[in-house]
Amino acid sequence: MQSPSKHELRKRYRERRINLSADEFQVLNSRLMEQIHRLDMTRFSTVHLFLPIEGNREPDTYAIAEWLRRAHPDIRLILSRTDPVASEMLHFIWDDTTVLKHNHWGIPEPENGIAVSSLEIDAAFVPLLAFDVRGNRVGYGKGFYDRFLAECRPETVKMGLSLFEAEPVISDINAFDIPLDCCITPQQIWEFNTAP
Known part of the structure; x- marks a missing residue:
């Protein structure tokens, strides 16, 4: 049987997420947070987060931010603003003064703040x-994150967040796809050997 393509997986998992009941979604997010609490964040001083798109049933990253601020107050949290014309992401410190505004995809983004390089x-x-089990991911298909992650230092830890478990393989991975170092799900933390 042929492995599914990114296009097929994108469609399948969008539907799976949208079809979650409110109770199922809440339980999955609670279990996801239990796994996140197991992460060793003490080695990081600057951590990039994304904020969920309302209605897309994305993991509750506001809860992650709240935990990080409480358990690791020295960590700088970073959010990005997309520049659709240049097809890039600009990064800013997320603090009490940050004003968030939804972009045209419905993603909450910082309108202001101190700019930070992806190298930080x-x-x-x-x-x-x-x-998939090798750490390859399927995003929304715009390529923003692959371009952003390619700009980061090689040792930057790339941590996926998923409400569902891994696929055996994604059939159409290409040279521009940046693999994850780990992926956190409600059931476990997947660790990947991404060395060439």
């Missing part, structure tokens, strides 16, 4: 729709 980021939580 020690770890990044990465959105996805699906991932």
